[in-house]
Structure formats: structure tokens, C-alpha cells
Amino acid sequence: MPIPQIQRVTDRIIARSQESRRAYLDAIRTAKDQGPHRTSLSCGNLAHACAASPDQEKSEYQEQAMVNIGIITAYNDMLSAHQPFESYPALIKEAAREAGGMAQVASGVPAMCDGVTQGQDGMELSLFSRDVIAMATAIGLSHNVFDAALCLGVCDKIVPGLLIGALSFGHLPVLFVPAGPMPSGLPNKEKARIRQEFAAGKIGRKELFEAESASYHSAGTCTFYGTANTNQMLMELMGLHLPGAAFVNPGTELREALTQEAARTACKLAHNSDVVPLGEQIDEKTITNAIVGLLATGGSTNLTIHLIAIAKAAGIQISWQDFSDLSEVVPFITRIYPNSQADVNHFHAAGGFAYLVSTLLENGYLHEDVNTVAGRGLRRYAQEPFLEGHALKWRAGAQQSLDPDILRPADNPFSPTGGLKLLDGNIGRSVIKYSAVDEAHHIVEAPAVIFNDQNAFLKAFEKGELHRDFVAVLKEQGPKSNGMPELHKLTPALGILQDLGYRVALVTDGRMSGASGKVPAAIHMSPEAKDGGNIARLRDGDLLRLDAKAGSLTVALTDEELAGRDVRLSGTNMSHRGSGREIFAAMRKNVSSAEEGASSLF
Structure with missing residues (x-):
């Protein structure tokens, strides 16, 4: 129970x-x-279904048994x-x-x-x-x-x-x-360091590609x-x-x-x-x-x-x-990259899923x-499964973690609470993954800087315009706007700014996915900008407060001040031409909000 x-x-x-x-x-x-419909299909239906099957299977295809x-x-x-x-x-x-x-x-x-289409037009699909x-x-x-x-x-x-x-x-x-999973490659900490060095202009694409290839290196x-x-x-x-x-x-x-x-x-x-x-x-x-x-x-x-x-x-x-x-109430009991440096192979070796489910059940x-x-x-x-000769069998999994830096018992967790949280406030509702964020950055209060796409953010970063405390607001990235692409291209730049001592955070109606890392990011903002959400009423200089501890995200404006502002949509992300985007118009039109599953089916 x-x-x-x-x-x-x-x-x-x-x-x-x-x-x-x-x-x-x-x-x-x-x-x-x-019951199975096979026995009620016509002979013509069945013949089509098994025409390429072996002769023995053809003779048995219509048999219920x-x-x-x-x-x-x-x-x-x-x-x-x-x-x-x-x-x-x-x-x-x-x-x-x-x-x-x-x-x-x-x-x-x-x-x-998503790793191939990251930052490309295809990500919108x-x-x-x-x-x-x-x-x-x-x-x-x-x-x-x-x-x-x-x-x-x-x-x-x-x-x-x-x-x-x-x-x-x-x-x-x-x-x-x-x-x-593929076998372990380049350590995650080294991969992240090289990505930040590339973002800072310290190394070129050749060195970056070599590092990425050492990370993603084989089948799996x-x-x-x-x-x-x-x-x-x-x-x-x-x-x-x-x-x-x-x-x-x-x-x-x-x-x-x-x-x-x-x-x-x-x-x-x-x-x-x-x-x-x-x-x-x-x-x-x-x-x-x-x-x-x-x-x-x-x-x-x-x-x-x-x-x-x-x-x-x-x-x-x-x-x-x-x-x-x-x-x-759910304890946080694993540390796997981006929540730490271990990968899933290390997790598996430390006791893996069998120990995880055992300690959560107990x-x-x-x-x-x-x-x-x-x-x-x-x-x-x-x-856990194992082979005895060539025979597949199961045995009791690990009774304790073999590496408490990766996997902990539920009664001695890394944190007594889970790694995700709902943020609510006068901008809307969003989600934050704070398990990889240092506690010193769980609260960020800083002026907003508004962007309509991630390329605009990166240009401002490259010009040196973002060396200060700020909250990047990236709007028009929701399901209705452009299919809600992931925004990983922002991660290295934001990480550099945070490492330099600036208080930075991200607020967006887009996604960051499983690679959400050390910078606090309020994502999946709902209602999104295209739906008239308050994220589209924010302006440069508005004072935002992201508080992962309290579960809140607010702008220092009254409800009346917010309601009195126009919803600003740039339209720069809404051309929807190229890379097949034009044929997904019906999905963008009919998709539900992120909080409702971002589905065009229901």
C-alpha cells in the first residue's frame, strides 16, 4: 500500500x-x-494479408488457434x-x-x-x-x-x-x-565543457565535432x-x-x-x-x-x-x-546526467532499475x-535478467546500491522531494526541472529581456549584450506558434553567463527536454503566446521572479497593468514554409496546450 x-x-x-x-x-x-477479426475476414482479405507469408503460415493464417x-x-x-x-x-x-x-x-x-534537428527548421515537426x-x-x-x-x-x-x-x-x-543504450563514451562533464568552450569561441567546429562524435559513437x-x-x-x-x-x-x-x-x-x-x-x-x-x-x-x-x-x-x-x-513527497534518488556526471550505463551497473523499483516499493x-x-x-x-548458458532467467536484483553517488535508497535520498515542479503565477503555468540546478540558483529575480526566437538570443550573446543579471523570455515557441521546438542551443550560452556569476534564467512557452540542465528554466508556459498568454504581454525591463522553492513565477505588475497591455506577436516564427512545415498546418491549428498534452488527436 x-x-x-x-x-x-x-x-x-x-x-x-x-x-x-x-x-x-x-x-x-x-x-x-x-475477438480477433481474422476469422471473420473474407478469403480475399486474408489472401492479401498473408500473400507474402511462408506457405505453412498461409495454410494456418485463418485458424483461430x-x-x-x-x-x-x-x-x-x-x-x-x-x-x-x-x-x-x-x-x-x-x-x-x-x-x-x-x-x-x-x-x-x-x-x-531531436539531436539531428536541434536548432533547425525540422525541429518544428x-x-x-x-x-x-x-x-x-x-x-x-x-x-x-x-x-x-x-x-x-x-x-x-x-x-x-x-x-x-x-x-x-x-x-x-x-x-x-x-x-x-550505447556503451559509455566521452564523459558528460567533458562534453559539456567543450560545448561551452565552443560557445565562448575558444575552440572551432573541428574540435566540437570530435567531442560530439566521441559521445555519440555507436548503435544504441x-x-x-x-x-x-x-x-x-x-x-x-x-x-x-x-x-x-x-x-x-x-x-x-x-x-x-x-x-x-x-x-x-x-x-x-x-x-x-x-x-x-x-x-x-x-x-x-x-x-x-x-x-x-x-x-x-x-x-x-x-x-x-x-x-x-x-x-x-x-x-x-x-x-x-x-x-x-x-x-x-517523492524522494529524488538517482543522479544521472544532466543531474550529475554518471550516465545510464553507470546507473545500470550501480543496481539499476531492479534496485530502484525495490526501494520505491519498500x-x-x-x-x-x-x-x-x-x-x-x-x-x-x-x-534482473541473466543468461545461464544460453537460457534466459531472472534473479533478485541488487539489495543495495553499489554506488550511492548515483543511486540511493528511498529512505536516504539525494533530496526528499522530486526533481520537477509546477510554477504558477500571473504569467501563467509552467514546469521547471530543478534537480540539476544548484540550490543557489533556485530563486532568480531580474529584469526581463524579450526574444522571439533563439537565434536572436544567440546574436545578443555574441555581441556581449547579455553580460548582466536577466531573465531571458523566449516567446512564440509553443505548439500553436511553431510546434514547440526544443531550445538546447541556448544552454551553453546561458551556462557561460551563470558561470561568470550573473543571475540568469529562462522563461519560455517552448521546450528544453531531458537535457534541461544547470540553468533554471521555466518551460512549457501555458497559455502560450499564440493563445494570448501573458508571456506575450511581457516587455524588456519587467522585473520577473522565478522561485523554484515556492513554485511561483511572477512579474512585478498588477493584474490590471498586465491586462491593459497588448499581446505582441512578431510573426517571425510563423512562416511555416520549408522542411515540410507547411503540411502540418492542421496540427498547429488544432493542437491542445502543453498542459493538456500538446496533442492534435484529442
Whole structure:
């Protein structure tokens, strides 16, 4: 049983979601009662669906007893995190045949990399790609010939999109199959130092590229604790991975064994009519566990958007207030870059997910009585996989942290409160990730300097105009304005100014993501400028106060003074031409606010 504060927030979510959750469950139970549609399809339908299948599978394709697993894959060989998926379908098909089933690639979904598009026009498509992925997932499963699904994805918008899409087929059992992080490369502290030296003009692009290449150097997920690895942490906490699957490196025998076991597990789940399907597995307790995991590990701020959209896809209503209230009681127990210098491989070696879930359960911060793809109860995830010969087995995970500088017990945390917080005030509502921010910078009071895009900020920095105390206000970066791009290009410059002793902070209706670092940043401001939010009423010189301790962000103006000002929109970020931006106009028009999940689907 979780501690009372956790239970109270869960009960609040259940009460708030009662009507929408009932409607969702009614829909997926109706679909489940109808059973797999394969037996009711015409011979022509079936012939199209299995025309390229092996002859033996063709003869069994219409048989109800033959389980068919749909594979939704985000494979491409440009993204290091998704390149390993190239070989997965063959492994899955072989394992499914051994388990008496079959598997087909139902669809591929796009997988773009924010690291490649950072600061480029293509970044304006990044957040919207989540909804495209959700729709592509639904299209793949809409052929109605599958008894279960395996979702192959890792990175930023890919995993939330896959889950949102799969929830529209919530009557099926669904497993997520990760690829794992690349081995550790250039230490994160050194990488950050070199980036700042480049921003300060001390080194050139050749030296910068060499450092970046030493960091991102092989197949696998980037090793810092950004959105990709936060996704993996939370998929495991939600019981959608096999236990211990998240952080096993690609190209290893254990990684291959886990992939094959995922296929066998999907076959078992599809054979068992009593199995709880995806849409029932993802319930209010599971969503609460995911929020707790995000807070306890100082995960990516992107998940404050994605979890809201994921929950909504399952008929569950959560809010930033739920995050903030849970943050007051959930301890911060990991230090992984950008919250420290360790990467996810170091976290994994220190005890990893098995120890994390064990200590959170023992101290009452998680709901144990939830459904998972490994069975009933989250305690199963306190185990770790290993190979005995070539056989995959599980054993009890670490009973204590092997490195208390990286991973702590929940009763002896780095901080008694979580790493994220809601900021509220007369400008609007926003989110701050303060786990990586030194306590000396938790409160910043300084005059505003207004920018309409990050290039304008960088030009002012290069001219030496920002060597002073100030709060950078970067507006017109919200979902409706330009798709809410990430603003990582600002991080090195802001870091330099803070290191020089200036009091600096960022306020924006855009995103900073899992790389949110040592400079206090109030992000996801809602309402955004394009929606008439007060961020568009701020002017140069306005005195702003960001207080991460109190959870407030205010401008020293009365309500009357703010209301009397015009909303100023420059329009510089709204041309929407080039890099495919013009074809996303309908999404910009229909997208909800960041606080509502920034989705064009609901």
C-alpha cells in the first residue's frame, strides 16, 4: 500500500477520470468481446494479408488457434537508438514460430532525432511526430489480423506515439521491446565543457565535432538521462517491458535473448483469454507509478506533456498539479546526467532499475498491485535478467546500491522531494526541472529581456549584450506558434553567463527536454503566446521572479497593468514554409496546450 499522499493523488485521478475511463473501457471491452477479426475476414482479405507469408503460415493464417503478432517498428539506420531494430523482426518471427505462433511487421513508424534537428527548421515537426506515430501505429493494427502487438521504439516522441496508438487497440496485449543504450563514451562533464568552450569561441567546429562524435559513437540510445532513457525507465515502471530489459546494451547475447522472449511472451499472453490487455493494464495506478518514477529519477520534462497525452488516450485525466503534489513527497534518488556526471550505463551497473523499483516499493512510493506483461504485481520488476548458458532467467536484483553517488535508497535520498515542479503565477503555468540546478540558483529575480526566437538570443550573446543579471523570455515557441521546438542551443550560452556569476534564467512557452540542465528554466508556459498568454504581454525591463522553492513565477505588475497591455506577436516564427512545415498546418491549428498534452488527436 503506498503512503497516504500517493494514494490521495491516485484517488483524485480516479474520481476525475470516472466518466472518460468508463467510456474507454467500454469501447475496448466491446472490441475484445468481438475477438480477433481474422476469422471473420473474407478469403480475399486474408489472401492479401498473408500473400507474402511462408506457405505453412498461409495454410494456418485463418485458424483461430494460430496466434499472430503484429510488429510496429521504428527502425531506421540513421538513428543510433533505432538501428539495432533492423534484425529484430527476424528474431521475433523465429521465436514466435517456436512458440507456435507467427509474426508480421504491421507497419513502420517515423522516428526523427531531436539531436539531428536541434536548432533547425525540422525541429518544428518533432512534437507533432508523436501524433503521426500514434496514427501510423493505429493504421498498422487496423488490419485486424493480430492477436497481440510488439512495439519497437526508444526515443523522444516515438515511444509515447507508439503507446498512444496502441491504446486505441487496447483490447490487445502489447509489449514494448527496447534496443538499449550505447556503451559509455566521452564523459558528460567533458562534453559539456567543450560545448561551452565552443560557445565562448575558444575552440572551432573541428574540435566540437570530435567531442560530439566521441559521445555519440555507436548503435544504441544516447547514454544521458534525456527523454529516450526516461521513456525506457517509465515503460518498465508501467510494466510494458520484460523486467530488466531497458538498459541492456545492444549487440549482446542478453539483448537478443530478451527480444526473443518478448515474442514468446506475446504469444503466451495472446493465447490466454484471461490476460489483462493493454487498455486495462494502463490504469490510474500505473499512470501514478509512472509520474512517481519520473520525479524520483529527475527525468525528462517532455514527459510532463507525454504522460498527459498517454493517460488521455486511456481515458485517464491527469494534470501538472498531480505532478507537483507528488513531487512534494517523492524522494529524488538517482543522479544521472544532466543531474550529475554518471550516465545510464553507470546507473545500470550501480543496481539499476531492479534496485530502484525495490526501494520505491519498500518505502511506499509505488502501487504494487498493478498488471504487467510479466504478470500481476510490480514486485516482479525488482528482478534482473541473466543468461545461464544460453537460457534466459531472472534473479533478485541488487539489495543495495553499489554506488550511492548515483543511486540511493528511498529512505536516504539525494533530496526528499522530486526533481520537477509546477510554477504558477500571473504569467501563467509552467514546469521547471530543478534537480540539476544548484540550490543557489533556485530563486532568480531580474529584469526581463524579450526574444522571439533563439537565434536572436544567440546574436545578443555574441555581441556581449547579455553580460548582466536577466531573465531571458523566449516567446512564440509553443505548439500553436511553431510546434514547440526544443531550445538546447541556448544552454551553453546561458551556462557561460551563470558561470561568470550573473543571475540568469529562462522563461519560455517552448521546450528544453531531458537535457534541461544547470540553468533554471521555466518551460512549457501555458497559455502560450499564440493563445494570448501573458508571456506575450511581457516587455524588456519587467522585473520577473522565478522561485523554484515556492513554485511561483511572477512579474512585478498588477493584474490590471498586465491586462491593459497588448499581446505582441512578431510573426517571425510563423512562416511555416520549408522542411515540410507547411503540411502540418492542421496540427498547429488544432493542437491542445502543453498542459493538456500538446496533442492534435484529442
